[in-house]
Amino acid sequence: MITIDHVSKTYASKQGEHHALKDISLTIESGDIFGILGSSGAGKSTLVRCINLLERPSSGRILIDGNDITNYRGAQLKELRQSIGMIFQNFSLFQQRTVLENITFPLELTGCPKAKRETRAKELLDVVGLADLSARYPAQLSGGQQQRVAIARALANRAKIMLCDEATSALDTKTTVAILDLLKTINREFGVTQVLITHALTVAESACNKIAVIDDGRIVEQGATHSVFAHPQSNALHELIENSRSVISAQGVSIVEQGA
């Protein structure tokens, strides 16, 4: 379980202070696929980066399974980061390493022997459906395939939490559906809790059991996905719904319908 307890984050810059997160409290249960939904600049990435301390909260606490991680440093911080996988919109693969070497990389950092690393990487290649492509380089893969490699790499150390920051935003609709299906499979079969940031309503709707809507650094509503979407309360969610309707009518199809 991830407990975000009255977390605020203020960035200081030459232009002054920016309050990116304002007193956020949120509980993400183990096994959730928890969506963080909000428009650009709302604070989604900042919030999720606080969970693995890529950003440190300015105030408040973050607990993982009851342990207060907020002030972790050194070996504890390293161990925390190893237990949390993260994937990004731009895949962030090592271009000079093959698919297999990308996946073994986090295991090298933990001193895992070569033969074990490769066995684990091959298991993961099977999970993500890329067993045939282990010797390729990232530039020789499609976007969807690159994201599969990133997912495998995120899981190499048997992470129990995955943070996905706009993981499908660079992908077309069909590939988005396939990647969301893979994340759901990983959630179900390996019990990996997923925190999924998105500004796309359809992604939250089709993948997440719970969502929180963030607007200007505050959580403006949260709950089970179906009930939040059945009775949207906040202006932020109404706006996202409006935007999404215009995109869907422009495309003539919704990802939810395609994903069936």
Ligand SMILES: Nc1ncnc2c1ncn2[C@@H]1O[C@H](COP(=O)(O)OP(=O)(O)OP(=O)(O)O)[C@@H](O)[C@H]1O
């Ligand atoms: N390192 C930083 N220094 C100063 N301000 C920052 C920093 N990182 C983010 N911000 C500001 O904090 C606010 C929240 O940013 P954040 O990246 O969390 O938004 P987001 O919801 O992820 O947006 P997007 O959907 O565009 O990725 C923005 O106004 C942003 O400009």
Ligand SMILES: [Mg+2]
């Ligand atoms: Mg972001």
